[in-house]
Amino acid sequence: xxxxxxxxxxxxxxxxxxxxxxxxxxxxxxxxxxxxxxxxxxxxxxxxxxxxxxxxxxxxxxxxxxxxxxxxxxxxxxxxxxxxxxxxxxxxxxxxxxxxxxxxxxxxxxxxxxxxxxxxxxxxxxxxxxxxxxxxxxxxxxxxxxxxxxxxxxxxxxxxxxxxxxxxxxxxxxxxxxxxxxxxxxxxxxxxxxxxxxxxxxxxxxxxxxxxxxxxxxxxxxxxxxxxxxx
Amino acid sequence: xxxxxxxxxxxxxxxxxxxxxxxxxxxxxxxxxxxxxxxxxxxxxxxxxxxxxxxxxxxxxxxxxxxxxxxxxxxxxxxxxxxxxxxxxxxxxxxxxxxxxxxxxxxxxxxxxxxxxxxxxxxxxxxxxxxxxxxxxxxxxxxxxxxxxxxxxxxxxxxxxxxxxxxxxxxxxxxxxxxxxxxxxxxxxxxxxxxxxxxxxxxxxxxxxxxxxxxxxxxxxxxxxxxxxxxxxxxxxxxxxxxxxxxxxxxxxxxxxxxxxxxxxxxxxxxxxxxxxxxxxxxxxxxxxxxxxxxxxxxxxxxxxxxxxxxxxxxxxxxxxxxxxxxxxxxxxxxxxxxxxxxxxxxxxxxxxxxxxxxxxxxxxxxxxxxxxxxxxxxxxxxxxxxxxxxxxxxxxxxxxxxxxxxxxxxxxxxxxxxxxxxxxxxxxxxxxxxxxxxxxxxxxxxxxxxxxxxxxxxxxxxxxxxxxxxxxxxxxxxxxxxxxxxxxxxxxxxxxxxxxxxxxxxxxxxxxxxxxxxxxxxxxxxxxxxxxxxxxxxxxxxxxxxxxxxxxxxxxxxxxxxxxxxxxxxxxxxxxxxxxxxxxxxxxxxxxxxxxxxxxxxxxxxxxxxxxxxxxxxxxxxxxxxxxxxxxxxxxxxxxxxxxxxxxxxxxxxxxxxxxxxxxxxxxxxxxxxxxxxxxxxxxxxxxxxxxxxxxxxxxxxxxxxxxxxxxxxxxxxxxxxxxxxxxxxxxxxxxxxxxxxxxxxxxxxx
Numbered sequence: 003x004x005x006x007x008x009x010x011x012x013x014x015x016x017x018x019x020x021x022x023x024x025x026x027x028x029x030x031x032x033x034x035x036x037x038x039x040x041x042x043x044x045x046x047x048x049x050x051x052x053x054x055x056x057x058x059x060x061x062x063x064x065x066x067x068x069x070x071x072x073x074x075x076x077x078x079x080x081x082x083x084x085x086x087x088x089x090x091x092x093x094x095x096x097x098x099x100x101x102x103x104x105x106x107x108x109x110x111x112x113x114x115x116x117x118x119x120x121x122x123x124x125x126x127x128x129x130x131x132x133x134x135x136x137x138x139x140x141x142x143x144x145x146x147x148x149x150x151x152x153x154x155x156x157x158x159x160x161x162x163x164x165x166x167x168x169x170x171x172x173x174x175x176x177x178x179x180x181x182x183x184x185x186x187x188x189x190x191x192x193x194x195x196x197x198x199x200x201x202x203x204x205x206x207x208x209x210x211x212x213x214x215x216x217x218x219x220x221x222x223x224x225x226x227x228x229x230x231x232x233x
Numbered sequence: 234x235x236x237x238x239x240x241x242x243x244x245x246x247x248x249x250x251x252x253x254x255x256x257x258x259x260x261x262x263x264x265x266x267x268x269x270x271x272x273x274x275x276x277x278x279x280x281x282x283x284x285x286x287x288x289x290x291x292x293x294x295x296x297x298x299x300x301x302x303x304x305x306x307x308x309x310x311x312x313x314x315x316x317x318x319x320x321x322x323x324x325x326x327x328x329x330x331x332x333x334x335x336x337x338x339x340x341x342x343x344x345x346x347x348x349x350x351x352x353x354x355x356x357x358x359x360x361x362x363x364x365x366x367x368x369x370x371x372x373x374x375x376x377x378x379x380x381x382x383x384x385x386x387x388x389x390x391x392x393x394x395x396x397x398x399x400x401x402x403x404x405x406x407x408x409x410x411x412x413x414x415x416x417x418x419x420x421x422x423x424x425x426x427x428x429x430x431x432x433x434x435x436x437x438x439x440x441x442x443x444x445x446x447x448x449x450x451x452x453x454x455x456x457x458x459x460x461x462x463x464x465x466x467x468x469x470x471x472x473x474x475x476x477x478x479x480x481x482x483x484x485x486x487x488x489x490x491x492x493x494x495x496x497x498x499x500x501x502x503x504x505x506x507x508x509x510x511x512x513x514x515x516x517x518x519x520x521x522x523x524x525x526x527x528x529x530x531x532x533x534x535x536x537x538x539x540x541x542x543x544x545x546x547x548x549x550x551x552x553x554x555x556x557x558x559x560x561x562x563x564x565x566x567x568x569x570x571x572x573x574x575x576x577x578x579x580x581x582x583x584x585x586x587x588x589x590x591x592x593x594x595x596x597x598x599x600x601x602x603x604x605x606x607x608x609x610x611x612x613x614x615x616x617x618x619x620x621x622x623x624x625x626x627x628x629x630x631x632x633x634x635x636x637x638x639x640x641x642x643x644x645x646x647x648x649x650x651x652x653x654x655x656x657x658x659x660x661x662x663x664x665x666x667x668x669x670x671x672x673x674x675x676x677x678x679x680x681x682x683x684x685x686x687x688x689x690x691x692x693x694x695x696x697x698x699x700x701x702x703x704x705x706x707x708x709x710x711x712x713x714x715x716x717x718x719x720x721x722x723x724x725x726x727x728x729x730x731x732x733x734x735x736x737x738x739x740x741x742x743x744x745x746x747x748x749x750x751x752x753x754x755x756x757x758x759x760x761x762x763x764x765x766x767x768x769x770x771x772x773x774x775x776x777x778x779x780x781x782x783x784x785x786x787x788x789x790x791x792x793x794x795x796x797x798x799x800x801x802x803x804x805x806x807x808x809x810x811x812x813x814x815x816x817x818x819x820x821x822x823x824x825x826x827x828x829x830x831x832x833x834x835x836x837x838x839x840x841x842x843x844x845x846x847x848x849x850x851x852x853x854x855x856x857x858x859x860x861x862x863x864x865x866x867x868x869x870x871x872x873x874x875x876x877x878x879x880x881x882x883x884x885x886x887x888x889x890x891x892x893x894x895x896x897x898x899x900x901x902x903x904x905x906x907x908x909x910x911x912x913x914x915x916x917x918x919x920x921x922x923x924x925x926x927x928x929x930x931x932x933x934x935x936x937x938x939x940x941x942x943x944x945x946x947x948x949x950x951x952x953x954x955x956x957x958x959x960x961x962x963x964x965x966x967x968x969x970x971x972x973x974x975x976x977x978x979x980x981x982x983x984x985x
Contacts, residue, residue: 050671051397204670207673
C-alpha cells in the first residue's frame with residue numbers, strides 16, 4: 003500500500019500527511035506538482051496548505067498544475083483520491099467534486115478541534131458506523147461549503163455527504179453546527195463512485211496521541227484495508 | 234561619480250540631516266571617505282547608522298547581558314541565536330519588533346514582522362517550527378485600537394498560516410500607554426541539526442553574489458530610519474508608503490529553496506534582506522568575512538521603472554535573500570531556485586578590497602569600506618536621569634490608602650470583573666485565528682502557561698522524545714513603576730510559565746521596547762530594565778542569545794511603558810514530562826507554592842477596580858524563583874503533578890479560576906492565612922504557583938518542596954461546580970466562564 007502525497011508550491015501539510023501515513027505503518031512518498039507519472043501509487047493525497055498562495059481563489063491555480071491531469075485520470079480509473087482542506091478546495095476547482103468553498107461565515111480564519119459525525123455514505127475512505135462522532139481539527143479561512151439546491155439534493159440522495167459538523171453528542175444544532183457556516187453542516191463529501199473524497203478537517207493531525215489524538219487514523223487505515231481486500 | 238550622484242559640500246549635509254543623520258555623524262562619513270559622499274552613499278550610511286540598524290544608543294548597556302553558556306552555539310550578533318537541545322539537535326530563535334509599521338498599517342505591519350523574523354531563522358539553516366507574538370495596544374473602547382488589534386492579529390495569522398509555521402503562543406495587554414504606539418513583537422523558533430548551522434559570512438574572492446526571491450521596488454524605502462527611528466506625530470499617516478507589503482507564498486518558496494540549498498551545501502553564505510535592504514545584508518556579510526563586495530544595481534530585478542541606485546540599495550521589498558555562491562555551484566544553486574519558481578540573479582561578486590562598491594552599469598555610485606557601514610556608527614553614552622514620576626508612584630501604598638471590597642459578595646463580584654478584564658480574559662479569539670498545530674509537534678496548545686513542542690522533523694521523519702517549552706512575557710505596568718524590578722518580573726514570569734509546563738529555562742531572546750533614548754528619563758528606564766534583566770539572567774545562569782531594541786515608541790512626546798519583552802525557551806528531556814494548568818480530577822489536592830504578601834502595586838485589581846496604575850510592583854527574589862522552578866520541573870518529572878499554573882496578573886484567585894475553567898471543574902479553597910480578603914485573593918506576589926496532586930502524593934510533594942526550600946501550603950481540593958474560597962468568594966463555573974470567555978470578541982465588536 004503506497005500513498006502519493008502531492009506537493010504544490012505553497013502546500014504546507016504534505017510533510018504532516020506523509021508522516022501520519024508512515025506513523026501508521028504504511029508507505030508514502032511525495033509527488034511533485036510538475037510530475038505526470040503516478041505509476042506505483044495506490045492512493046493519492048492532495049494535502050492542506052496555501053497552493054500558489056491561494057491567490058485568485060483557493061485551488062484555482064493549482065488545478066492547472068501538470069499533475070492534475072493525471073490525478074483526474076487516476077480518479078476516473080477508480081483510484082482513491084483524498085483532498086484535505088486546500089486539497090478539497092483544489093478537487094472542487096477541478097470539478098472532481100461538486101460545489102465550492104467560500105470564506106468562513108465570520109470572515110475569520112478558524113483553527114480549532116471540532117466534532118464530526120460520520121454519515122451513511124458511499125465513501126471508500128471511511129468504514130465507520132453512521133453516527134460515529136470524531137474529534138478532528140479544522141484549520142481554514144475558506145471552508146464554507148456551498149452548492150445549488152439540486153446538487154445538494156443529489157449529494158443527499160446518493161450518500162455523498164460523508165462528514166457533517168455536529169455537537170459533541172452527534173446531534174446537529176438548530177442554527178447549524180458548522181463553525182464556518184457550511185451548507186447542511188457539510189464537512190466532507192465524495193463523488194458518486196465514492197473514490198474521490200474531499201474534507202475540510204485535518205485527519206493527519208490526529209494520528210498520534212502525543213500531538214492531539216487518534217481519531218484521524220480511520221481515514222488512512224480504512225482505505226488501506228479496503229484496497230487490501232480488493233486485491 | 235556620475236553627475237546625478239554628486240553632491241555639493243553645501244547640499245550634502247542638508248540631505249544628511251533630512252535622512253536622519255546628525256551633523257557630527259555626517260562629518261564622520263566625510264572623514265571616512267575623505268570626500269563629500271554621493272547620494273547613494275549618504276542613503277546607505279543614514280540607514281546603517283540609524284538607531285534601528287546600529288543600536289548606537291543601546292549597545293553599551295546591552296554588554297551587561299550574559300551571553301555565554303555550554304549549550305550556546307551562536308550568541309548575539311548573527312541573524313538569530315542558536316542553542317543545542319541534545320542528540321545533535323539545535324534550535325535557533327529570536328524576537329524582533331515591527332511596531333512602527335504596524336501602528337500605521339496593522340495587517341501588513343504585523344505580517345511582514347512575522348515574515349522578517351522567520352527569514353532570520355531559516356537564514357541560520359533552521360526550519361522554522363513555531364512563532365509567538367507579544368502584542369500591546371491601547372484600550373479597545375477606541376475604534377482605532379480595535380482596528381489595530383484586529384488587523385495585527387489577522388496579519389500574523391494571514392502570514393504564518395500560509396507559511397505552515399504554527400503560531401503557538403504569545404501575549405497581549407491593553408493599556409492607554411500604548412495608544413499611540415502599539416507593539417508587535419514577533420518571535421520565531423527554528424530547528425536544525427547542529428552541524429547545519431550557517432552564518433552570514435561572505436568569503437571567497439571571485440564568488441558570486443546571488444539575489445534570490447522577489448523583485449525590488451520602492452516599498453519600504455527608509456523604513457528603518459523614517460519609521461523605526463523617529464517619534465510619531467500627526468503626519469504618521471503620510472508614512473504609509475514606507476510600510477512594506479508581504480507575500481507569504483513567496484516566503485514559503487524561499488524557505489523550501491533555501492533549506493534545500495543549505496542541505497545540498499551549495500552556498501558559502503546566506504543572509505536575508507531586512508531593514509535597510511541590500512545595503513544592510515551585503516555590508517554585514519562583507520564585514521563579517523573581512524572581504525569586499527562589488528554590486529551592479531542594474532542587475533537587480535526591479536518591479537518599478539526608473540529606480541535610482543539609492544532606491545535599489547535601501548529598498549525594503551520583502552521576501553528577498555542574498556547568497557554567496559562559488560562559480561562551481563552556481564548552476565546547481567540556480568536550478569534549485571528554478572524548481573521552486575524563484576528568481577535568482579547574480580548581482581555582483583566578492584572582492585579582496587574590503588570595500589563595498591556599488592555600480593550602475595559602468596558608473597561607480599558608491600565606494601566605501603564595507604565594515605564602516607556595519608560597525609563604525611557612533612556609539613553613544615546617552616544622558617540618564619531617574620524620572621521624576623517614580624517618587625510619587627512608589628510612595629503610594631495601595632493596601633493602606635484605599636477602601637477595598639470586603640465580604641463574600643463584593644469579593645466574588647470583583648473576581649468576576651477581573652476575569653473579564655481584557656488583560657486577563659481568554660485569548661481564544663486570537664489563537665483560533667492562528668494555525669497552531671501544523672507540523673504535528675504542538676503538544677501543549679495555546680491557553681496554558683507555555684507552549685510545549687516536540688523536537689521532531691516530520692519532513693525528515695525524525696521524531697525525538699525531547700521537547701521545548703516557550704513563553705513570552707512582560708508586564709509593562711510593573712516596568713513603568715520600577716523598570717529594574719519590572720524587567721526581572723518579565724524574566725521570572727517567563728521562567729515560571731516554562732517550569733509549570735515542565736521545561737528547564739535554557740536561554741532567552743528579548744525585544745526591548747522604549748521611548749526616545751535621547752531623553753534622559755527614558756534612557757534611565759532602558760538602562761535599569763537592561764540591568765534588571767541581566768541580573769535575572771545571571772542569577773538563573775540563562776544567557777541572552779539574541780534580541781532587538783526598539784526605541785522611539787512615542788507619540789506626541791508620550792513614551793510607552795518601558796516594555797522589555799522576554800522570550801524564554803526551556804528544555805524537556807522527555808516530552809511526556811509536560812504539564813498543563815487545567816485541574817484534572819475531582820479529589821486532587823491543591824497546593825500553593827510560595828507566599829502571598831500585601832502587594833497590590835501595579836496590579837490588575839488596582840487598575841480594574843480603582844482605575845490606578847501606581848505603587849511599587851511586587852518584590853522579586855531571584856533565589857526563591859529559581860528554586861521554585863527547579864521544584865516544579867523535578868516534581869513534574871516524577872509524574873505526581875496533575876496540574877501546575879503560575880500566579881500572575883489577578884493574583885491567586887484569578888489563577889485558581891483559570892485552572893477551574895480550563896479543567897471544567899470547581900475547587901474548594903481554605904486559605905486561612907489571616908490576610909485581608911483583597912490581598913489574599915488579588916495580590917500579585919511573585920514566586921507563587923498552584924499545583925494539584927493526587928491525595929496519596931501530598932506528602933511526597935511536600936518533602937520535595939522542603940528540599941527546595943519552597944513554602945508549600947495545602948489550600949484545598951478540586952471538585953464541585955464552582956470556586957469557593959473560604960468566606961471570601963463563591964463563584965459558579967458558569968459565571969466564571971461567562972466572564973472569562975467572551976470578552977475579547979465582544980470588545981472587538983465594539984460592545985461595552
